[in-house]
Amino acid sequence: MRASDRAYEVLRTEIVEWRLRPGAVLGEVEQAERLGVSRTPLREALARLVADGLAVQHRGRGAVVSDVSLEHIDDLFALRRALEIESARIAARRSNPEDFVRLRSRFLEAGRRTDPGSREAFYDLAAELDSCIDAAVSNPYISQALRSLRVHLARVRRLAQDDPERLAVSALEHAAIAEGIAARNPEVAAAATQLHLHHSLEHIKTHAGSREDT
Incomplete structure (x- = not known):
């Protein structure tokens, strides 16, 4: 499995299961270090989460877990x-x-x-x-x-x-x-x-x- 796919699957699961709650900031440096991947595959994973509607991009904050309403x-x-x-x-x-x-x-x-x-x-x-x-x-x-x-x-x-x-x-x-x-x-x-x-x-x-x- 590619590094970006692995990072995506982990983050997606954590968001769906509320381990990453709405509003949580998905900082590139922190998440890349935590997941053991470089920042390039992490960015790819975050872009997929945004496309799924599970995260949103905020100016100055980067990707943030989207709200559930x-x-x-x-x-x-x-x-x-x-x-x-x-x-x-x-x-x-x-x-x-x-x-x-x-x-x-x-x-x-x-x-x-x-x-x-x-x-x-x-x-x-x-x-x-x-x-x-x-x-x-x-x-x-x-x-x-x-x-x-x-x-x-x-x-x-x-x-x-x-x-x-x-x-x-x-x-x-x-x-x-x-x-x-x-x-x-x-x-x-x-x-x-x-x-x-x-x-x-x-x-x-x-x-x-x-x-x-x-």
Whole structure:
């Protein structure tokens, strides 16, 4: 992996996971030394973060981690509905049902877990479902749009302060999406996706305020 790619991946992960918080200055000297790269690949990494919307350039301060605001959450979810609901329909027509049968079973099991590691395990499983749907859709334009969108959604999700009860319900919602796709029923898959997105948006709006103010 190139030095610029490595620096980008580390910084991107730290921003998404709130280890680098909104407003944090990404000083070239400090970050290059911390990440063990020279300033040229670091500048390339910072330029990619700016292009992703994860950082902004401020005169006199350099790159700064961008703000996360609920003001644009409706806009994000409008795009998410358009992309994910249609993707579920396409996947139901094209996918290998066995893959989604297995995913459904794993989501049902995830919904029953309460151990400390269940949160990250659930997010990994949700990402696996996303990847399977993307593969079934096999549309590079949709995949690219979703890849960019998911980065911002991951940051917003952290605002909502992961609620174990919500994660358990969300696991069942994901199981329903997988079940609709496995059944090769585009409208059932689309309806399950729409319901999940509705509940996700309402949860974020209800629970994200306190984190945004901290």
